[in-house]
Amino acid sequence: MRKVKSYPEAWPLHSPFVISRGSRTEAQVVVVEMEENGVRGIGEATPYARYGESEASVLAQIASVLTPLQNGMTRAALQQALPAGAARNAIDCALWDLERQQQQQSLAELCGVTLASRIVTAHTVSIDTPDAMASSALALWQHGAQLLKIKLDNNFISERLVAIRSAVPEATLIVDANESWQAEGLAARCQLLADLGVAMLEQPLPAAHDATLANFIHPLPICADESCHTRDSLAALRGRYDMVNIKLDKTGGLTEALALAVSARQQGFAIMLGCMLCTSRAIRAALPLTPLAQFADLDGPTWLAADVEPSLHFANGVLMPAAASVAD
Structure with a gap:
């Protein structure tokens, strides 16, 4: 069975990032890790309030497909299971990273x-x-x-x-x-x-x-x-x-x-x-x-x-x- 975990991280900025919607002083991301037969893949996404996302909502979306992921969900199946957005991104990128390491290739080569x-x-x-x-x-x-x-x-x-x-x-x-x-x-x-x-x-x-x-x-x-x-x-x-x-x-x-x-x-x-x-x-x-x-x-x-x-x-x-x- 594939091991899967997800968690938030906060990365402070060296100076405020200011756009028309407001100012940010840290990057808040969600990370997905998965391990299969000793090989580990990792993906990261940034929830964006403009699209109705938060750390909590992204983590909840990831949790909603945890069992299928543990049972070997593919990237193709993921496209149907979750809508476009940060949650699917973190999982999709973790799956790509897992595969490229299993194939012993770079992501570009893959x-x-x-x-x-x-x-x-x-x-x-x-x-x-x-x-x-x-x-x-x-x-x-x-x-x-x-x-x-x-x-x-x-x-x-x-x-x-x-x-x-x-x-x-x-x-x-x-x-x-x-x-x-x-x-x-x-x-x-x-x-x-x-x-x-x-x-x-x-x-x-x-x-x-x-x-x-x-x-x-x-x-x-x-x-x-x-x-x-x-x-x-x-x-x-x-x-x-x-x-x-x-x-x-x-x-x-x-x-x-x-x-x-x-x-x-x-x-x-x-x-x-x-x-x-x-x-x-x-x-x-x-x-x-x-x-x-x-x-x-x-x-x-x-x-x-x-x-x-x-x-x-x-x-x-x-x-x-x-x-x-x-x-x-």
Whole structure:
């Protein structure tokens, strides 16, 4: 019988992470461990209140499939047993990790992909005053970050972006409004971003207002985040978004994420690969998707005061996944 256990962890951040929905000072994750014939797999997920999740609800969902998991539940069966979300993600990634160790392969090899030795990842500038955000952007740039993700709410948009662009004129900027904007004024804001050389705008409007983007002429790509969870989301996004942000916590694990990436590309969407606040465990599980992504936003562990061991190596704006590509 397979041994399965789940538990929460809290990982303090080195500085507050501020987006339009509020501020965080720690990453709260749920971990699933499973052991079979002496081989141990582990998966991690981050419950997200925006999707009605909490540590308690995620742990309860995991507990609801404990007996089938102990009796050898497969990834395919898991897709039917639980809805997309953090609980299924933690289990799905643990099952992938268990299998890759049983097969004595890396996760990338198991998925049939080859990882780049260096993956440029976005580094996030969280919401603050224009001067503070410009200072944060400059510090990241001076430490080698080439791609900066700028978090915004509905206030001081031009002031913040002009200050940041002045501080880092050569950086690639992407902007994430986290659903905080409204349709009124969106065209002017998109033009401002384009004039400042912003490469992409992520989820400007609440997901419930996606219809506003139908036939909306925009001078830079717009990416769906909160509006895109699984393959079932794609039909409603056509003609509204140019790109989708794939996160394992939304798809409910690597299994659906891989399928979503393939289907999205077939339907003409570009891919962004994102993450929540998390440890290196969660980023390792997402690495097989990096070859398909135009933008990787995998800096979650860089916000932690201390990461899980072994941790991934981030330096000079680059994630080097070599340690994740070798079977333990």
